Amino acid sequence: MADAILFNIAEAIILNLGSSALKEIGLLWGVKKDLRKLENTMSSVKAVLLDAEEKQLHNHQVRDWLQKLQVVVYNADNLVDEFQIEALRRRVMPGNKMRKQVCIFFSSSNQLVFRLNMSHKIKEIREALDEIKENRTFTLEDRYEEKELVSPISRETHSYVREEEVIGRDHDRKAILEYLVNVETIESVSFIAIVGIGGLGKTTLAQLVYNDDIVKKHFDLTLWVCVSDAFDLKPVIGKIIKSASNRSIDQNLELDQFQSRLREEIDGKKYFLVLDDVWNEDSTKWDSLSSLLMGGARGSRVLVTTRSEKVARVTRPFQVYHLKVLDQDKSWSLFEKQAFGQRVDIEKSDFVALGKEIVEKCKGLPLAIKSIGSILYFKTPKADWLFFKDNELAKAIQQEDNIIIPTLKLSYNHLPSYLKHCFAYCSLFPKDHKFEVQMLIKLWMAQGFIKADQNQCLEDIGYGYFLDLLWRSFFQEAEKDECGNIWSCKMHDLMHDLAILVAGTGSVLIDKDSINFDENLVHVSFPALAY
Ligand SMILES: Nc1ncnc2c1ncn2[C@@H]1O[C@H](COP(=O)(O)OP(=O)(O)O)[C@@H](O)[C@H]1O
Ligand SMILES: [Mg+2]
Structure with missing residues (x-):
């Protein structure tokens, strides 16, 4: 399920292709037109990715199509990286020094070969993209990314259920x-x-x-x-x-x-x-x-x-x-905390009857209650709650006997795509791993998952992403330092299963029992064998 990730990568590629640094190199190397064409093709692919993401759940043709697309998009990403390295080299070694250094690295004939190679690569990637784009029997609609769902105000006031708030045990x-x-x-x-x-x-x-x-x-x-x-x-x-x-x-x-x-x-x-x-x-x-x-x-x-x-x-x-499931009253108490928190933007009494119907469907399972509660925390009009109950929740519950993975999957579906990305990446860590939050944020940054913003540094934006995932119950067991910042957390084993499911075969954690790998592997991790 690489789609959500593809969306972000495609977006980053388009952004980079449009940057002045890359345009300059494009002009210098005589590939400006090719780069522009690639940007256009990538934009039209990106437009249908969000729709493909939803459709692939029930349509294996869409799933296969996305897998093929993934290979080419990753190649395009690598290509853009190469261009960026060149742009960076030009920035740090301007003028004569640059010329001298480049001469050391590449003789003039090699430079020519290098340019030619790049130009071939751009062409190949664009053609492959075009072919995949056209070659489908299903229709996909253009969709644009949902806006960030969490407002800064709700971030401040939402209190997620802490470990010490165990209910009814x-x-x-x-x-x-x-x-x-x-x-x-x-x-x-x-x-x-x-x-x-x-x-x-x-x-x-x-x-x-x-x-x-x-x-x-x-x-x-x-x-x-x-x-x-x-x-x-x-x-x-x-x-x-x-x-x-x-x-x-x-x-x-x-x-x-x-x-x-x-x-x-x-x-x-x-x-x-x-x-x-x-x-x-x-x-x-x-x-x-x-x-x-x-x-x-x-x-x-x-x-x-x-x-x-x-x-x-x-x-x-x-x-x-x-151990028994939570009874109705206890389930409701847990749901109340999760879905309403300290909210002042809705009249709680209007939502009680509907909320109780929803809780009933969670069958007293705390993890399901928490994760459904977290979805609803971000929904305001009553009509949205009703729609969620009668459509998404009803469908998810029909799917399997065990309601838990389908309900957790619902929480995932509701994430904005940049958070889907960050969550799926966590599949590369072993089960029960204690995440160091700052390290995780740095890894997200290195992968280019964090969207830059003029007013905040990437680390702060990354911490915001982390808090969003925590509040939506994707992480748990958060530990704070003396300043009140969360420095570590864990992931429930079923959430980890979900991360593996959504990351797809392109990401794999290799342990001693691993034997078969997908040929299009993109992320690999080798956990240390220390006990
Ligand atoms: N009684 C409870 N009250 C509040 N939260 C609970 C309760 N029981 C479990 N949870 C929460 O539900 C999630 C799953 O619980 P956990 O103990 O990890 O389940 P299990 O070990 O059975 O898979 C955790 O996030 C936990 O904090
Ligand atoms: Mg457990």
Whole structure:
């Protein structure tokens, strides 16, 4: 689903082709006319991209067409980059110095070859674009980008639901605490599993318990490990050691050494370990880990969260806790916070009946409620709410049994295209990655995702983009520094799945199990193997 990204790239290409620096080089190299033609073709392609984006959801011909287009647009982008480098070189090395330096890099005949190559490339790209543009059996309408949806005022007043504002889980928290602290068990270390579908609030509940004072006092050591990916012994042990000692372990060490380090950390201590988001159904793997965990003092507990009952059973827990959806009242409270926040621009009472109908469709799932609430936060007339309920939401819910990915996808569909871009890029990070916000903004800048504006520096605009995504629930677990700026955040695992889905096959994170790649790969990331 590279379309939203294509739209921005096409826009940037057009902007650059029209810049005076590139026009100057075009004139100098005798390719001015070709560049202008390319600009025109690119403009007519761009005009239909937003429509294609919507249509491709239900039409695989449009999807294929967009994929072909993507290759050529990226080539055009590279071409413009080459021109820009040349323009930059001219700026930093003007006059004689420039001439001298260029002579060193390129002999005069090479320069000629270089120009010729460039002129061929422009022609090739333009022809390819023309061919793809014409070669379609479906119709696409010209559309222009929606204006920025978030007004500066709403940015200031909107309060997203913070972690400490967990709604309606007091009973669950107490029940889990009871198992952790008061229930007697035979084994020294015993297991509890929280089971429920994605987006239900398992991790949130585990966090509530983990941070509870009773737990802090009761256990000698508390450890948090997000398992998420493949359940291999070494990485899991590595993460437990890291949580205990706050230091990474050298991944080149043998498994034996991992095991003895783990024993050093936990043996003899009454510990509480959370293994969040476990997917492993292989009992042999689990048994190897659990035998290592047995060295803890009597009363130690391991809390596992998982989407699958089968996974829970593999851990042989003394208690399986089935987390329930939020009831209607709790769902409404969460929705109210998300959809209305501190808004003063609408009369809330007018929206209650309609809002309640919408909440009902979220089936008590906090993640769905949050993300639908965030969409509606940006809609003002009641007619827009009604349209959303009867059309988009109704369609999304029909699509699959599991409502969560379709509802999250709705939030994505509602993003302005420059934010779609930034969000999809996050698929290149591993699951449960802790994003450093400033670093992420720099990466967005490097990719050219951030639209310049005369009044603000790119970093500030990027931070605005980040806040938009956070408020719309694409990020969570935001941590602030002492000045109140958010410096880090995470992404829910289902949001990460959505990012992968929308980024398409052109972006890939390579891990040891990756085997097949798309020939038109554009973004690749290699996560470090440190635990
Ligand atoms: N009871 C709740 N009140 C408010 N927000 C919640 C609640 N439960 C979950 N959330 C929010 O919903 C999202 C998904 O919750 P999470 O615990 O990550 O789900 P799971 O681990 O079951 O997939 C998170 O953004 C979380 O902050
Ligand atoms: Mg979770």
